Amino acid sequence: MAGINAATKLIDNKFDGKIIILDMGKDPHKRLPSEVMTGMLGAGGWSDGKLTYHTAIGGQLSKYCGEDKAMELMDQVITNFKRFHPKPEEVQCSNPVAEPDFIKPQFGLRLFPVWHVGTDYLLEIAKNWYQYLVDNGVCFEWETKVYDIDFDNKFISAKDNNQQEVRSSYDELIFGVGKSGIDFGKSLAEQYNLPTEPKSVQIGVRFEAPQKHFQKLIDVSYDFKLYRKFDDKGVSLRSFCTNNNAAYVAVEETYGNYSYNGHAKKDEKYRNDMTNFGIIMELNGIEDPFTWSRDLVKKLQVEGKGLYYSPTRTPSLTSEGDNVSAFQIDSTDMDEVREIFEGYFSYIDSFIDGMIEIFPTLKDDWGMYIPEVKYLSPEPLVDYTNLALTKYPNVHFVGDALSARGITVSGAQGIYVAEDILDKQRIVRIFTDKTYSIK
Numbered sequence: 001m002a003g004i005n006a007a008t009k010l011i012d013n014k015f016d017g018k019i020i021i022l023d024m025g026k027d028p029h030k031r032l033p034s035e036v037m038t039g040m041l042g043a044g045g046w047s048d049g050k051l052t053y054h055t056a057i058g059g060q061l062s063k064y065c066g067e068d069k070a071m072e073l074m075d076q077v078i079t080n081f082k083r084f085h086p087k088p089e090e091v092q093c094s095n096p097v098a099e100p101d102f103i104k105p106q107f108g109l110r111l112f113p114v115w116h117v118g119t120d121y122l123l124e125i126a127k128n129w130y131q132y133l134v135d136n137g138v139c140f141e142w143e144t145k146v147y148d149i150d151f152d153n154k155f156i157s158a159k160d161n162n163q164q165e166v167r168s169s170y171d172e173l174i175f176g177v178g179k180s181g182i183d184f185g186k187s188l189a190e191q192y193n194l195p196t197e198p199k200s201v202q203i204g205v206r207f208e209a210p211q212k213h214f215q216k217l218i219d220v221s222y223d224f225k226l227y228r229k230f231d232d233k234g235v236s237l238r239s240f241c242t243n244n245n246a247a248y249v250a251v252e253e254t255y256g257n258y259s260y261n262g263h264a265k266k267d268e269k270y271r272n273d274m275t276n277f278g279i280i281m282e283l284n285g286i287e288d289p290f291t292w293s294r295d296l297v298k299k300l301q302v303e304g305k306g307l308y309y310s311p312t313r314t315p316s317l318t319s320e321g322d323n324v325s326a327f328q329i330d331s332t333d334m335d336e337v338r339e340i341f342e343g344y345f346s347y348i349d350s351f352i353d354g355m356i357e358i359f360p361t362l363k364d365d366w367g368m369y370i371p372e373v374k375y376l377s378p379e380p381l382v383d384y385t386n387l388a389l390t391k392y393p394n395v396h397f398v399g400d401a402l403s404a405r406g407i408t409v410s411g412a413q414g415i416y417v418a419e420d421i422l423d424k425q426r427i428v429r430i431f432t433d434k435t436y437s438i439k
């Protein structure tokens with residue numbers, strides 16, 4: 001996403017250098033629907049294509065360039081999608097109404113516009129966009145996995161799908177490997193000892209209840225995002241990734257431990273009329289957040305599983321009909337959990353109490369799977385004006401490899417870097433143009 005938006009910006013502005021895109025995935029003609037993470041249009045651009053349009057959603061953008069510039073960059077990404085869309089008039093923006101009054105005593109509800117590209121059109125968009133870039137001289141090397149980058153000598157090493165070496169030097173490098181390249185980004189950060197931004201801890205529980213209790217809110221906002229903020233304590237909480245109708249809790253095994261997440265099925269035959277969502281706390285100011293989270297998750301395992309607590313319910317079934325794998329604990333065990341959380345669990349308790357107050361039928365009819373965790377990869381420290389590494393000014397980190405979590409923000413970061421490269425080119429032109437004289 002970041003890469004092709006950057007390349008498009010460069011092409012549109014008559015960049016006179018050579019652009020090479022190395023990607024371990026496939027071109028849009030060969031890429032299979034099941035290849036979710038890699039290839040032309042990146043991750044969500046291939047499967048979902050929802051373009052969020054707000055600076056508070058989808059990761060960091062305005063932090064680098066300010067609010068107005070961020071919106072302008074996101075506009076450019078949306079324009080690109082429309083431009084290569086076979087029916088641009090069908091790209092629609094949904095802009096939810098104001099927060100409903102009944103939630104206000106307890107929560108804020110984050111509402112934001114989303115442009116819906118339409119999943120049925122993503123393949124055609126990918127092909128049209130690809131053709132435009134190829135026709136304008138961009139050189140794609142598909143199924144080519146970069147395994148090493150020598151930042152000091154400006155050199156890339158990769159292997160193609162026949163295990164043949166592919167090598168290339170570069171003047172400017174845009175590093176946009178997305179989630180599928182997160183480990184590669186991490187290993188480069190360690191190898192080059194790159195300074196990083198301080199990160200927060202993101203941990204909580206996966207909450208589950210019959211959907212009927214939340215229907216009033218779901219009618220206003222399907223994927224509702226309730227939030228609470230305690231700025232003075234460096235703590236904020238939000239509901240995260242809401243699933244409805246055919247909603248299932250899933251085990252995630254990371255670093256050998258269980259944590260929980262959720263997903264929804266589209267097929268009616270899976271309908272279970274349940275709702276699940278994460279209640280995620282963002283904790284700032286914890287030294288070494290990664291180790292802290294991992295230690296906490298380790299302590300929340302019994303008999304090799306995560307935990308389940310409910311005042312009245314038992315764990316529900318997975319979409320395959322098995323029990324969600326979790327060790328059920330009682331209210332006495334919950335006190336131990338609260339201790340393990342070093343006091344932070346009181347925020348989750350109070351979030352649930354708040355929901356019980358505004359959704360009066362909820363009462364004790366809920367359960368929670370403990371823990372849900374988001375291990376954030378270290379974010380390399382960059383020059384905010386062009387997203388270049390502070391140690392290597394010609395290496396730009398963009399998209400999910402930096403601090404993005406969505407299509408629009410990733411694409412916008414790519415365009416932001418391209419604008420900087422175009423500016424540099426202009427400066428070089430001025431100094432190499434013999435007819436130009438400085439007065």
Ligand SMILES: Cc1cc2nc3c(=O)[nH]c(=O)nc-3n(C[C@H](O)[C@H](O)[C@H](O)COP(=O)(O)OP(=O)(O)OC[C@H]3O[C@@H](n4cnc5c(N)ncnc54)[C@H](O)[C@@H]3O)c2cc1C
Nearest residue numbers: 001002024038039042044048050146178181399400406407
């Ligand atoms: C299933 C799914 C659905 C999503 N839906 C949405 C949505 O609807 N809306 C939204 O805003 N966001 C969505 N997202 C998130 C969004 O897709 C990403 O935030 C965005 O694509 C990130 O852009 P990027 O440029 O950083 O990386 P990507 O778009 O993921 O592109 C990275 C590319 O780098 C390549 N690559 C990785 N490592 C290497 C390597 N070592 N060598 C060579 N190539 C490499 C990959 O093949 C890939 O093509 C979704 C994500 C997923 C997984």
